[in-house]
Amino acid sequence: xxxxxxxxxxxxxxxxxxxxxxxxxxxxxxxxxRGIVGQKLIRIVQKGDRLSFSGxxxxxxxxxxxxxxxxxxxxxxxxxxxxxxYAVSSCSGLRIIRQPPWECLASFICATYSNIPGIRxxxxxxCQNLGAPLSPEYPGLFSFPSxxxxxxxxxxxxxxxxxxxxxxxxxxxxxVLAADTGWEERIDALSFPKARANLxxxxxxxxxxxxxxxxFAFGKWESFPVDVWIxxxxxxxxxxxxxxxxxxxxxxxxxAYFGKYAGYAQEYLYCCRTVxxxxxxxxxxRGGGSNLYVPDSQPER
DNA sequence: TCCCAGGCCGTCG
DNA sequence: CGACGGCATGGG
Numbered sequence: 001x002x003x004x005x006x007x008x009x010x011x012x013x014x015x016x017x018x019x020x021x022x023x024x025x026x027x028x029x030x031x032x033x034r035g036i037v038g039q040k041l042i043r044i045v046q047k048g049d050r051l052s053f054s055g056x057x058x059x060x061x062x063x064x065x066x067x068x069x070x071x072x073x074x075x076x077x078x079x080x081x082x083x084x085x086y087a088v089s090s091c092s093g094l095r096i097i098r099q100p101p102w103e104c105l106a107s108f109i110c111a112t113y114s115n116i117p118g119i120r121x122x123x124x125x126x127c128q129n130l131g132a133p134l135s136p137e138y139p140g141l142f143s144f145p146s147x148x149x150x151x152x153x154x155x156x157x158x159x160x161x162x163x164x165x166x167x168x169x170x171x172x173x174x175x176v177l178a179a180d181t182g183w184e185e186r187i188d189a190l191s192f193p194k195a196r197a198n199l200x201x202x203x204x205x206x207x208x209x210x211x212x213x214x215x216f217a218f219g220k221w222e223s224f225p226v227d228v229w230i231x232x233x234x235x236x237x238x239x240x241x242x243x244x245x246x247x248x249x250x251x252x253x254x255x256a257y258f259g260k261y262a263g264y265a266q267e268y269l270y271c272c273r274t275v276x277x278x279x280x281x282x283x284x285x286r287g288g289g290s291n292l293y294v295p296d297s298q299p300e301r
Numbered sequence: 302t303c304c305c306a307g308g309c310c311g312t313c314g
Numbered sequence: 315c316g317a318c319g320g321c322a323t324g325g326g
Contacts, residue, residue, distance in 0.1 A: 021307060113308050114323075117306095165321050166322085206309050229306095229307070
């Protein structure tokens with residue numbers, strides 16, 4: 001089984017990176033993770049500084065998990081107050097994965113107004129219902145369906161993926177992109193704002209989805225997606241955001257404040273969302289209020 | 302049972 | 315612009 005040894009000064013946490021809500025096509029097996037990326041069926045396990053894997057070559061693994069990125073350098077650039085410092089300290093080794101654009105885009109179209117387990121279910125169903133068999137070696141495992149496969153899917157197959165009202169958006173966007181080979185290269189070559197405007201023309205793609213795709217698939221690390229959790233965290237922990245009520249104002253603040261790696265800051269904050277939003281009790285009891293482990297909600301800086 | 306979830310779209314001031 | 319209702323589904 002091939003493996004890579006992580007550099008001592010380049011932390012990486014596989015579990016954290018795969019379970020933090022940036023990617024939805026991976027599942028835990030007994031000891032390892034199993035993931036479908038493109039046409040690859042990848043298994044990977046981490047033991048300390050050793051990453052052992054199958055189904056892909058070393059170059060792909062290093063690229064996909066962004067092991068070539070100087071993480072400490074990025075984190076030192078965003079670590080500018082007690083709030084983000086808490087998040088950075090709590091999520092050591094979290095890296096932003098480089099996802100294939102279509103899988104990422106389609107996943108986040110399916111992600112709107114849903115929780116993470118629900119998104120994972122939809123992604124899994126899409127693969128099972130509309131994906132291509134990976135190989136005779138892995139019966140029952142299917143790739144993420146291409147735009148063409150989704151555009152041409154029987155309505156009942158698409159509806160059977162628990163997509164709800166998102167099914168129409170996904171199908172329409174799949175239809176447009178199936179006829180637009182080269183869209184990935186085009187987006188990739190554009191600046192962040194132009195790429196964003198381009199993605200916003202697609203059905204089911206609003207600011208949040210566009211920003212997630214730019215961050216998680218196109219390496220536009222200044223992107224600062226704002227979901228309900230990030231909105232809570234920013235308005236609660238950052239006085240400058242106290243009264244900001246629109247998406248763009250919060251996102252623009254995040255980008256201006258954290259700089260060109262604002263997306264990393266966003267992801268670390270998101271990873272600590274229940275604590276930083278003051279909702280440790282969410283789902284049980286009355287929720288809200290507890291400040292366990294939370295740095296001062298109005299940090300002096 | 303209830304509330305909420307990595308929101309978007311159409312519409313109306 | 316900004317605000318607001320509707321939307322389908324599943325998880326806790």
